[in-house]
Amino acid sequence: MSRRVLITGATGFAGRHLVAACEAAGDDVVAAPPSSQLDLRDPAAARTLVAGARPDAVFHLAARAHVGMSWEDPIGTLADNVAMTSALLEAVRHEAPEAVVVSVGSGEEYGPPETVPTTESHPLRPQNPYAVSKASSGLLARFYADGYGLRVIHARAFNHAGPGQEPIYAIANFARQFAEGLEAGADPIVIVTGSPDTRRDFTDVRDVVRAYRTLAERGEPGLYNVCSGVSRSARELLVALGEVAGVAVDHQIDPAKVRAHEVFEIRGANDQLTAATGWRPEISLEQTLRDTLAWWRAR
Numbered sequence: 001m002s003r004r005v006l007i008t009g010a011t012g013f014a015g016r017h018l019v020a021a022c023e024a025a026g027d028d029v030v031a032a033p034p035s036s037q038l039d040l041r042d043p044a045a046a047r048t049l050v051a052g053a054r055p056d057a058v059f060h061l062a063a064r065a066h067v068g069m070s071w072e073d074p075i076g077t078l079a080d081n082v083a084m085t086s087a088l089l090e091a092v093r094h095e096a097p098e099a100v101v102v103s104v105g106s107g108e109e110y111g112p113p114e115t116v117p118t119t120e121s122h123p124l125r126p127q128n129p130y131a132v133s134k135a136s137s138g139l140l141a142r143f144y145a146d147g148y149g150l151r152v153i154h155a156r157a158f159n160h161a162g163p164g165q166e167p168i169y170a171i172a173n174f175a176r177q178f179a180e181g182l183e184a185g186a187d188p189i190v191i192v193t194g195s196p197d198t199r200r201d202f203t204d205v206r207d208v209v210r211a212y213r214t215l216a217e218r219g220e221p222g223l224y225n226v227c228s229g230v231s232r233s234a235r236e237l238l239v240a241l242g243e244v245a246g247v248a249v250d251h252q253i254d255p256a257k258v259r260a261h262e263v264f265e266i267r268g269a270n271d272q273l274t275a276a277t278g279w280r281p282e283i284s285l286e287q288t289l290r291d292t293l294a295w296w297r298a299r
Contacts, residue, residue, distance in 0.1 A: 002026035005216075006053040006099075008040060008088065009061030013165050014104075014157075018059060018209040025213065030055065032062065041083035046091040057216040058101045060088055063137075066168065067108065067130045074129035081133035082140070089144045089152065100151040100216050101141070107158035107201070107227065107268055109135040116231075117269035120156070120223045138223065145221040153219050155212060158227035158268045162205035162288055163295035171202065171292060174237060178245050179296035188248035191238055194257030199231035199265040204283035211279050218277040227268030228281050237289070244290045 005022050009015040010031035022029050030053040032038060039045050040062055050058070063081050064070065070077040085103060092099055110118050111125030126132045134156075141154040161171035174191060181189035203226065211226045235251065242249040273279055 002028070003056035003216075004028040004030070004054060005057045005059060006030045006032065006050065006055035007059045007061065008032040008084070009063065009104075012061060012065070014160065014205055014209055015061045016164060017162065017205050018061065018212060021206070021209045021213055035062070041080060041087060043087045043090060046084075046087040047095055050088070050091040050095040053096075055096055055099050058088070058092060058096070058099050059212055059216070060085065060101065060103045063104075063133070065130065067128050068168075070128055070130035070133070074132075077129045078133045078136065081130075082136050085137040085140050089140060089150065093144065093148050093150060097148075097150065100219075101144075101153065102212050102216050102219075103137060103141040103152060103154045104212065105138045105141075105154050105156040106131060106134045107156050107225065107266065109138060109156055112263050113266060116265050117229055117267045118225070119269045120225055120272055142223075151221050153215050153221055154223050155215060155226050156223065156268075157208055158201040158203065158225065158266070160203045160205045160208045161292060163291050165205070165292070170200070170234065171237060171289065172296075174234075174241055175289065175292040176296045178241055178247075178293055179299075182245060182247065182297065186247075188250040189242070189245075190250045190252060192252045192254050192257070193234045193238075194254065194259060195262055196235040196251065196253055197233045197264075198262055199233045199267065201227045201229070201231050201267045202285065202288070203228040203281055204285075204288040207281045207283050210282075211273060211277075214277040214279045215273070219273075220276065224273045224276065225268040225270055226273060227270050229268060229270050231265050231267040232285065240286060241289050241293065244286060244293060
């Protein structure tokens with residue numbers, strides 16, 4: 001079903017893929033300008049944006065999204081992310097109250113898991129400023145749904161990867177190193193990591209944005225994990241990348257990169273999302289790695 005959609009954070013990693021997915025589906029896409037051109041923290045600017053877009057659906061991806069940088073500026077991270085979410089929801093309340101809003105959160109909101117896989121009912125114990133800001137945005141989403149009757153969905157996305165991601169994230173970083181090694185004719189390719197066996201839940205970004213779009217079409221207001229339900233370690237990722245690239249890997253462990261008290265496994269449960277929308281991941285990890293490596297080799 002095509003519709004008129006407004007996307008914030010449209011120039012970011014997931015945002016670019018969401019724009020492409022919506023356009024491919026025939027949606028009329030309004031991509032919000034980047035922060036250098038539009039201050040979404042400003043309620044008046046947010047209202048002007050929503051009023052001009054006249055959206056049937058709003059996808060809110062704009063955020064200060066880097067965990068490490070959030071430690072350097074915790075106040076700014078919390079203030080900016082909460083201000084953008086609240087200004088946008090208030091704008092929708094006044095200018096497009098019938099629109100469905102998909103507010104994008106993070107699996108980081110849960111903090112160290114008490115149970116694995118982690119469901120939407122798991123207590124929130126965010127462990128970094130970014131996670132606190134996303135948990136706060138999730139509470140705002142619930143408040144605007146309960147208090148004002150808006151159709152607001154909060155999607156807690158776990159790790160995602162794919163072509164075009166910045167190399168500050170694991171899979172993109174590994175793929176870039178492989179691309180550089182292949183270009184130099186290295187065999188084996190030497191990769192140095194921290195903890196080799198900690199496990200994380202990765203989903204291809206193209207599956208993630210398909211989940212956002214499916215939630216806007218079929219989801220009821222509430223919380224939904226967006227995840228694969230499968231965890232992989234750095235060791236497994238590097239073995240798989242070596243197979244995709246057709247080269248040997250010399251995986252070395254640097255004790256200085258091993259984080260103290262790191263959570264061993266983070267893995268989400270996607271049953272609620274699947275039951276509500278029928279969504280399931282379609283792109284294999286091997287395909288994600290192949291496409292990400294190809295993207296880096298083309299640069």
